[in-house]
Amino acid sequence: MNKICIIGVGLIGGSFALGLKNTQKIKIVGFGRHEAHLQEAQKLGAIDTYSLDIVTALSGVDLVLIATPVNSFKNIFEMIKPHINEQTIISDVGSTKGSVIATAKEVFGAMPENFVPAHPIAGKEQSGVDAADGALFNNKLVILTPTENANTRSVTQVRALWEALGAKVEIMDDKTHDDLLAMTSHLPHMLAFSLMDYLTGNGKNVLDYAAGGFKDFSRIASSDASMWRDICFNNSSDIIKHIKGFQGSLDKIVDFIEEGKTQEIEQLFIDAKMARDNWLKDK
Amino acid sequence: MNKICIIGVGLIGGSFALGLKNTQKIKIVGFGRHEAHLQEAQKLGAIDTYSLDIVTALSGVDLVLIATPVNSFKNIFEMIKPHINEQTIISDVGSTKGSVIATAKEVFGAMPENFVPAHPIAGKEQSGVDAADGALFNNKLVILTPTENANTRSVTQVRALWEALGAKVEIMDDKTHDDLLAMTSHLPHMLAFSLMDYLTGNGKNVLDYAAGGFKDFSRIASSDASMWRDICFNNSSDIIKHIKGFQGSLDKIVDFIEEGKTQEIEQLFIDAKMARDNWLKDK
Numbered sequence: 116m117n118k119i120c121i122i123g124v125g126l127i128g129g130s131f132a133l134g135l136k137n138t139q140k141i142k143i144v145g146f147g148r149h150e151a152h153l154q155e156a157q158k159l160g161a162i163d164t165y166s167l168d169i170v171t172a173l174s175g176v177d178l179v180l181i182a183t184p185v186n187s188f189k190n191i192f193e194m195i196k197p198h199i200n201e202q203t204i205i206s207d208v209g210s211t212k213g214s215v216i217a218t219a220k221e222v223f224g225a226m227p228e229n230f231v232p233a234h235p236i237a238g239k240e241q242s243g244v245d246a247a248d249g250a251l252f253n254n255k256l257v258i259l260t261p262t263e264n265a266n267t268r269s270v271t272q273v274r275a276l277w278e279a280l281g282a283k284v285e286i287m288d289d290k291t292h293d294d295l296l297a298m299t300s301h302l303p304h305m306l307a308f309s310l311m312d313y314l315t316g317n318g319k320n321v322l323d324y325a326a327g328g329f330k331d332f333s334r335i336a337s338s339d340a341s342m343w344r345d346i347c348f349n350n351s352s353d354i355i356k357h358i359k360g361f362q363g364s365l366d367k368i369v370d371f372i373e374e375g376k377t378q379e380i381e382q383l384f385i386d387a388k389m390a391r392d393n394w395l396k397d398k
Numbered sequence: 399m400n401k402i403c404i405i406g407v408g409l410i411g412g413s414f415a416l417g418l419k420n421t422q423k424i425k426i427v428g429f430g431r432h433e434a435h436l437q438e439a440q441k442l443g444a445i446d447t448y449s450l451d452i453v454t455a456l457s458g459v460d461l462v463l464i465a466t467p468v469n470s471f472k473n474i475f476e477m478i479k480p481h482i483n484e485q486t487i488i489s490d491v492g493s494t495k496g497s498v499i500a501t502a503k504e505v506f507g508a509m510p511e512n513f514v515p516a517h518p519i520a521g522k523e524q525s526g527v528d529a530a531d532g533a534l535f536n537n538k539l540v541i542l543t544p545t546e547n548a549n550t551r552s553v554t555q556v557r558a559l560w561e562a563l564g565a566k567v568e569i570m571d572d573k574t575h576d577d578l579l580a581m582t583s584h585l586p587h588m589l590a591f592s593l594m595d596y597l598t599g600n601g602k603n604v605l606d607y608a609a610g611g612f613k614d615f616s617r618i619a620s621s622d623a624s625m626w627r628d629i630c631f632n633n634s635s636d637i638i639k640h641i642k643g644f645q646g647s648l649d650k651i652v653d654f655i656e657e658g659k660t661q662e663i664e665q666l667f668i669d670a671k672m673a674r675d676n677w678l679k680d681k
Contacts, residue, residue: 236609299608303615311670313647322677325582326519331614332586336674340667364596372634384623387594391619394605
């Protein structure tokens with residue numbers, strides 16, 4: 116692989132680029148709407164060059180990585196479609212995968228064989244290329260969700276790029292990905308947003324009585340609102356399914372309390388603590 | 399005030415003692431069941447002396463502070479009752495207040511006028527006197543919930559001790575306290591325990607796909623199970639009320655997603671982020 120175009124050189128696109136510049140001899144071209152951001156990315160050494168013109172940006176590239184918000188993908192697919200050829204590998208870093216594949220099928224007519232959807236399970240609270248870090252994906256999981264018709268060469272090459280950044284790559288179908296992420300990421304975010312909504316609805320000074328533990332618990336409620344709005348609507352059925360499933364777990368705690376089941380509730384808390392402590396050991 | 403007895407010299411009792419030793423000329427006697435813990439507390443300078451005998455421990459004290467788990471209070475009240483006089487101030491650091499007052503009324507016949515229930519809104523993940531810190535309550539909130547018959551002198555003296563440790567003291571009734579803490583502390587803990595319960599119930603490898611944000615969000619699920627079992631049953635009606643109220647907030651998100659209300663959901667997330675960011679400014 117000689118040349119890559121990154122569309123959207125922010126935190127994730129910029130970290131991917133920086134990591135590759137540190138380890139590989141690949142020319143990286145940035146594309147975006149804001150020249151100042153691209154200039155900054157170039158100054159930071161993430162990209163070799165940039166263009167505001169998509170034809171120039173895609174010229175001669177082996178791979179195009181789309182690292183913009185998922186809701187922009189339809190426009191981007193339409194924009195790149197006339198300027199890529201059958202050899203160009205397409206990948207993305209969107210946090211929902213079923214919706215990306217559906218949009219690709221809509222724009223390209225069918226899922227391109229060389230499109231390898233990806234989702235790095237890594238991030239930061241900050242955004243923008245200033246926060247980019249070439250080591251962001253080191254020892255982190257990256258999930259690829261190629262469709263059945265995917266070209267093996269494309270999958271292998273995308274996998275190799277992430278592995279060059281130190282990532283552990285796992286391949287699964289998009290439905291499994293979206294279901295898993297609804298549980299481990301989307302549901303906790305809904306709980307955190309919802310808790311702030313509930314507490315602020317109960318009088319504005321309730322939060323004055325929140326202590327240290329609340330700071331960590333509520334951190335993800337400070338996440339970007341428009342990004343999470345898009346995730347909600349790009350993975351709506353899984354999110355709704357798991358909110359309702361979670362409410363069943365909450366109902367169980369209410370039942371235990373109402374029925375005076377002290378042993379059952381203590382066991383639930385012991386198991387929860389053990390699951391969390393065991394999970395933490397691997398982190 | 400010349401002499402204080404602390405029953406249960408762990409994280410909270412030990413931090414209270416260390417803070418006082420740093421700022422006040424008060425003799426502090428430790429009482430507990432485990433001599434090794436009391437020896438450690440003495441070695442750390444938290445207490446001047448200790449006794450395993452309650453009569454000796456309470457001899458000549460102006461105040462007794464109960465810093466053991468709330469479910470031990472009935473036994474402790476019964477144990478100290480014969481050995482204190484009308485001048486002895488009683489206080490505690492239990493995290494539920496209605497149940498403490500109810501237990502005191504049960505054992506003493508009526509709420510003692512010199513009993514000033516307290517709850518410092520501060521803590522650590524660790525427990526035990528080894529984790530004690532004389533600065534733990536500096537700039538932290540301490541809530542006092544004296545009953546209507548409380549002796550003003552006792553309230554003033556308990557307040558002054560906490561203020562000597564740098565705490566901000568607020569007085570409210572026990573019902574208000576328990577309702578507020580159910581929202582800001584008990585509810586988030588139930589959500590964290592419940593989330594671990596839900597995710598582990600969905601296949602044991604779901605957690606493999608959890609990322610960095612999950613670590614902070616789930617931290618409080620690593621809290622002590624028996625302590626939280628007791629909190630559940632000592633503040634059951636407020637906890638159930640707020641779990642159900644919170645489920646209403648979750649239902650609202652489900653409705654917004656199902657009805658395609660993108661603007662409403664984004665506004666909810668914006669407001670949540672703003673509330674959390676504003677709260678954080680004061681921390």
